Amino acid sequence: ELYTCLADMEELLETEALLIRTLNGYIQAEEEKLQMLRRHAADYAREHEEASEDVQSYLSNPINAYLLVKRLTTDWKEVETQMVDDVGKVFIQNITKFRDVLKFPSDEDLNGAAVALTRLQDTYKLDTASVARGELNGIQYSTELSAGDCFELGRQSYNNGDYYHTVLWMTEALQRYEDENNKTTTKSDILEYLAFSTYKEGNVHRALKLTNELLDIVPSHQRALGNKVYYLQDIEKASKEQKRGDDGTAAVQSDQIPVAENKQHLPERDVYEMHCRLEHIMPASISSKLKCRYTSNGNAFLRLARVKEEEAYLKPLILIYHDVIYDDEIETIKKLAMPRFKRATVQNSKTGELETANYRISKSAWLRDDYHPHVAAVNRRVEDITGLTVNTAEELQVVNYGIGGHYEPHFDFARKEESNAFKSLGTGNRIATFLFYMSDVSQGGATVFPQINVALRPEKGAAAFWYNLHRSGEGDMDTRHAACPVLTGSKWVSNKWLHERGQEFKRPCGLTFDTA
Numbered sequence: 084e085l086y087t088c089l090a091d092m093e094e095l096l097e098t099e100a101l102l103i104r105t106l107n108g109y110i111q112a113e114e115e116k117l118q119m120l121r122r123h124a125a126d127y128a129r130e131h132e133e134a135s136e137d138v139q140s141y142l143s144n145p146i147n148a149y150l151l152v153k154r155l156t157t158d159w160k161e162v163e164t165q166m167v168d169d170v171g172k173v174f175i176q177n178i179t180k181f182r183d184v185l186k187f188p189s190d191e192d193l194n195g196a197a198v199a200l201t202r203l204q205d206t207y208k209l210d211t212a213s214v215a216r217g218e219l220n221g222i223q224y225s226t227e228l229s230a231g232d233c234f235e236l237g238r239q240s241y242n243n244g245d246y247y248h249t250v251l252w253m254t255e256a257l258q259r260y261e262d263e264n265n266k267t268t269t270k271s272d273i274l275e276y277l278a279f280s281t282y283k284e285g286n287v288h289r290a291l292k293l294t295n296e297l298l299d300i301v302p303s304h305q306r307a308l309g310n311k312v313y314y315l316q317d318i319e320k321a322s323k324e325q326k327r328g329d330d331g332t333a334a335v336q337s338d339q340i341p342v343a344e345n346k347q348h349l350p351e352r353d354v355y356e357m358h359c360r361l362e363h364i365m366p367a368s369i370s371s372k373l374k375c376r377y378t379s380n381g382n383a384f385l386r387l388a389r390v391k392e393e394e395a396y397l398k399p400l401i402l403i404y405h406d407v408i409y410d411d412e413i414e415t416i417k418k419l420a421m422p423r424f425k426r427a428t429v430q431n432s433k434t435g436e437l438e439t440a441n442y443r444i445s446k447s448a449w450l451r452d453d454y455h456p457h458v459a460a461v462n463r464r465v466e467d468i469t470g471l472t473v474n475t476a477e478e479l480q481v482v483n484y485g486i487g488g489h490y491e492p493h494f495d496f497a498r499k500e501e502s503n504a505f506k507s508l509g510t511g512n513r514i515a516t517f518l519f520y521m522s523d524v525s526q527g528g529a530t531v532f533p534q535i536n537v538a539l540r541p542e543k544g545a546a547a548f549w550y551n552l553h554r555s556g557e558g559d560m561d562t563r564h565a566a567c568p569v570l571t572g573s574k575w576v577s578n579k580w581l582h583e584r585g586q587e588f589k590r591p592c593g594l595t596f597d598t599a
C-alpha cells in the first residue's frame with residue numbers, strides 16, 4: 084500500500100531509475116547482437132556475390148570451396164545461436180532479484196492511486212478534461228494523460244463498480260483517442276467499457292448507440308452483440324410500460340444518505356467538501372469576536388518564551404498556536420517515523436478491533452518519548468502550552484498523507500457505544516487533541532469541522548488544540564472533524580491525544596467557555 088504515503092512513493096523513483104538503467108542495458112545488448120548479425124549477413128552477401136560472378140573459377144579454388152562449406156556449417160550455426168539467444172533473459176533475472184530489495188507498487192497500489200485521483204476530482208470539483216491536461220485548479224502540474232492513461236483510470240473505476248467515474252474517464256479517453264497520432268489504446272475497448280457503464284448509469288439509449296458504434300468497428304464482437312439484444316429488450320419493455328400509462332422508471336435510489344446532518348441541513352459530505360475547497364467565509368458576527376494574543380498561560384517556562392495563540396472558534400474553543408514546533412524537531416520526527424510507518428487504522432465501533440478503512444488513508448507511526456530528546460521536548464511543550472498533563476497521553480502519532488490521503492469526518496473521543504475503545508489504556512477518554520502541522524500543503528489538506536463551519540489550513544510549525552469532551556465528560560459533538568484530501572504537496576501532522584485521567588485539577592478555566 085505504497086500510495087497511502089508520499090514518503091514511500093519517493094522510493095518508487097529509485098525503482099524506476101533502476102528499471103531505466105536495466106532497459107537501456109538491454110537495448111544496448113540487443114543492438115550489439117543485431118550488429119553482429121548484420122556483419123555476418125554482409126560477409127555472406129559479399130562472398131556470395133563474388134562467387135556468383137564466376138561460379139566455376141570461384142569453386143575451383145579449394146580455399147573458397149572450404150570457406151563456402153564452413154560458412155554453411157559452423158558459421159551458420161553461430162548465426163542461429165545468436166538468433167535464438169534471449170538477451171533479455173538475464174536483464175529480467177536482474178530485475179527479479181531487485182524485487183525483494185526495491186519497492187514495487189502492486190495492482191492494489193494502482194487501484195488506490197486511481198481511486199485517490201477520482202476522490203480529488205469530486206472533492207475539489209475538478210473537471211475531467213483539465214485533469215487529463217495535467218491541470219489541477221488551473222495550474223499546470225504535470226504532463227498530459229494519453230488516451231491509454233485515461234482508459235486505465237476508467238478501467239480501475241469500472242473494477243470498483245464505480246460506473247460514474249468510468250463514464251467520465253472513458254469519454255475523455257475517447258476524445259483523446261481521436262486526437263492522438265500514435266494511438267495508445269483501441270477505440271473498441273473504450274467503447275465497450277463506455278457503453279456498459281452508460282447502461283449501468285441508467286442511459287440505455289446512449290448505451291445502445293455506443294454499442295452500435297462498437298459493432299461498426301468490430302461487427303462480430305460477441306459481448307457487444309449480446310448486450311445489444313439486451314438493451315433493445317429493455318427499451319421495448321420501457322416503451323410498452325409507457326403506453327400502458329404507468330411510470331416504468333424505478334425510484335432512483337440516492338446513495339447520498341445524510342450521515343450526520345449539520346446545522347444547515349445539508350448532507351455532511353457536501354458541507355465537508357465545501358470546506359475542503361475553502362469556499363465558506365466565516366460571517367463577521369463570528370470572526371469579529373476572535374482574538375490573537377501572546378500567552379504564557381501562567382506557565383513559568385512560557386513566561387520566558389511566550390507563544391502566539393489565535394482563536395479559530397469560540398464554542399467549542401479551537402485554538403491555533405503558531406511556531407510551536409521547530410524545523411529540526413520536525414526533521415527528527417519525520418526520520419524516526421519513516422521506518423515505523425504502517426497504514427493508519429481505525430477502531431471498529433462494534434468489535435473494538437483496529438482495521439484499515441478507505442475513509443482514512445495515510446500512514447502513521449507512534450513515537451515514544453525516549454526515542455529522541457526532540458520527541459520528549461515536543462510532548463513537554465504540549466504540557467506547557469495546555470497546562471494539562473501528558474503523563475496519561477498517548478504516544479506521539481505521526482501521520483503522512485499521500486496522493487488524495489484523507490480522513491473523513493470523525494470524533495477523536497470514544498462514544499458511549501464504543502465502551503471498549505480506550506479501555507486497555509486505563510486513562511479514560513481522549514479529553515483533548517493537540518495537532519501539530521509539520522508541513523505546509525500547497526493545495527488541499529485542510530482540517531475541517533463541518534458542524535461549526537471551520538476550516539484550518541495547515542501551516543508548518545503551527546498546531547491546533549481543542550477539547551473533545553465537555554467538562555461533564557460527555558463528548559462534544561461539535562468537535563466532529565476531518566482531514567481533507569491532499570490535492571498537491573505532502574501533508575505531515577503529529578497528534579498528541581490527551582486523556583481524562585490526571586487532568587482533574589488541571590483543565591484550566593480560562594481555556595473553555597462551556598461549563599456543561
Ligand SMILES: O=C(O)CCC(=O)C(=O)O
Pocket residue numbers: 482490495518528529530564565566567576578
Ligand atoms: O490531519 C488532520 O488535519 C486531522 C487528523 C485527525 O483528525 C486525526 O488524525 O484524528
Ligand SMILES: [Fe+2]
Pocket residue numbers: 493494495564
Ligand atoms: Fe481526528
